[in-house]
Amino acid sequence: MSTYSIKAVIFDMDGVLIDAKDWHYEALNKSLSIFGLEINRHDHLVTFDGLSTGQKLKMLSKTHVLPESLHPFINEMKQQYTMDLTYQLCKPVFHHQYALSKLKDSGYHLAVASNSIRNTVKVMMEKSNLMQYLDFYLSNQDVSKAKPHPEIYNSAINKLGLNPKECIIVEDNENGLKAAKASGAHVLKVDSVDDVVYESIMNFIKSVEEKND
Structure with missing residues (x-):
């Protein structure tokens, strides 16, 4: 029986946190x-x-x-x-700032793992005012194989020092979903940036933890 509880949320960026x-x-x-x-x-x-x-x-x-x-x-x-x-x-979006600030206040580790280049991730996170909530971010320049290969998510999980089962990945597109699932983490699929809200993330975390009990 698994006893893992969720300790981190890793976000894709484009189509998840940024409507880019x-x-x-x-x-x-x-x-x-x-x-x-x-x-x-x-x-x-x-x-x-x-x-x-x-x-x-x-x-x-x-x-x-x-x-x-x-x-x-x-x-x-x-x-x-x-x-x-x-x-x-690129501008701040209230429901994203609210979600990440509440998750951070609740003690969850937060990271971004994007197939974009490093400077794009940095600027988009700063312009959206989300950088302040992140433990770190990874770009396609931080890995040798970009999504759909799981390397970027494996790297993020290792950097957090966690087991994949202690992490949730929020993804939207087919290539990202393949990478996320292959990492062994729990995957929350969203259709657009509008689906990334605090209540939905917390409901998913609770459903995962209930299955683990």
Whole structure:
């Protein structure tokens, strides 16, 4: 019989704490448009959602005439466009601040594990005023294999010094969910940033702990 109680909540960022999916989509397409390429909305949602820009470019090079030598330039342009949108649009959201502040006050460890690059995570967490509640954050630059590989979640759990069964991961997209489930932690799936509210997280924690009793 398991006796683990939940001690930490690890959040994905895009689509969970920050409504930035369209920002990444628009920024990458703006960069690709220089070379006459575009990812359509269906492919973005079904195939590319939750992957890093580097992973997306590698996939595009397999199916389009996109030389790999252009990847660094496109990636750099994409990150700049993402930052432009972030500074314009990223703002504090009350129900996220409330949820994280209440969880922190209740003694839970909090972390973010994102497939975005380190600077994007840092700026988005600062602009949304959520950084103050986090123990730490991890980006795709902190691991050798990005989601859907579980390395980033394994790293976060190890950094917390916890057993996977003492952690909840909040995720939204297929690639992130694969990574979260493979880590062995409990996974709370959300459909959008609007689902990330204190009551829902606490209800999930209680349901997990009741099953463990």
